[in-house]
Amino acid sequence: MRAILGTASLLLVWAVWGGSAHAAPRLEQWAEAVTAAERWKLEGQPDRAEEMLRGVLAEAGEDAVPAAVRGRVYHDLGSLCQDRFARGEALAAYRKAMAAWEQAGVRYRLHLASTLHNMGSLFWEEGRLSEAVRLLERSAELQVAGGDGRNGEIGRILYSLGAAELVVGREAEAAEAFQRLLGLPEEQRREGNRLLSAAASAVILGMLAGKEGRAEEARLYHAQGLRLWAEWEERGRGDEKLDICVMTDLAVGLWKQDARKEAVAVVERLVAAMETGRPAADARWIPALKAAARILRKEHRGGEARELLRRAGEMEKANRADLVASAHRVDLAALRREGR
Secondary structure, three states: OOOOOOOHHHHHHHHHHOOOOOHHHHHHHHHHHHHHHHHHHHOOOHHHHHHHHHHHHHHHOHHHOOHHHHHHHHHHHHHHHHHOOOHHHHHHHHHHHHHHHHHHOHHHHHHHHHHHHHHHHHHHHOOOHHHHHHHHHHHHHHHHHHOHHHOOOHHHHHHHHHHHHHHOOOHHHHHHHHHHHHOOOHHHOOOHHHHHHHHHHHHHHHHHHHHOOOHHHHHHHHHHHHHHHHHHHHOOHHHOOOOHHHHHHHHHHHHHOOOHHHHHHHHHHHHHHHHOOOOOOOOOHHHHHHHHHHHHHHOOOHHHHHHHHHHHHHHHHHOHHHHHHHHOOOOHHHHOOOOO
């Protein structure tokens, strides 16, 4: 899941930059613009958000904007471009953000980690799995260097890394990432999507342990995943913006471990989320709907399953050019398992 950075990053800019009386109003103006852009994105007005962010750079001129401010603006622009599937623009923005964070110095390494994570998700969407894994590994390394306790994004990054390692066949590395996520301080994984990521991590670890014949370990991880999922439901997180990929992983993992009731509950949450405002053009819904349909069919809910497959087909048509490009892109990880 991608995210734009919190406004605290601009407060750090002021502390580091030292600023003058003349600089203070300008930094306040930039902070207001970034905050407004974040609000417009959350309110479903991404065009206004993008226009505001580009205005920050155009009005002052890039050379006049401190590196850390440029990093923040380009990071958020990259996220907005990626959301509208302008991946070339998103990649260019992320690269400019990375350069700016590097220029801003070591205290911005957690911000750099966030941009690396977003860039990794972009490569993932394009089928460039090896590149995605490398970026996610570096992102996690920077988080560790910055201290796991200093940034709530470590859980999101570790989950993405674990999922990527799993897909390219590096199960030991995937398990390590998921175990680290579960080992984070409780306050870092007890809210919203972070709690969902912890539940999915535990379920996947149970699957991996069961595959290797470690039955008791598998049972304990599975029970932990069920507890975390139940906790998420009890806290009323159904109305929160969901991470489509994590929810899909959780549903499939629960189903494969015969927790059918819970798997169906996750599927129903997914479908409800799509009905309440999720963009129908989002290609991430295609595998989610297909997985949900398989689960519902096995529960003898064939009519609902067929409807989900019909909607997945419509999304495939809407995203055909993008999907074809990804399908024909060759990635080294698909040809061999790399040992680095």
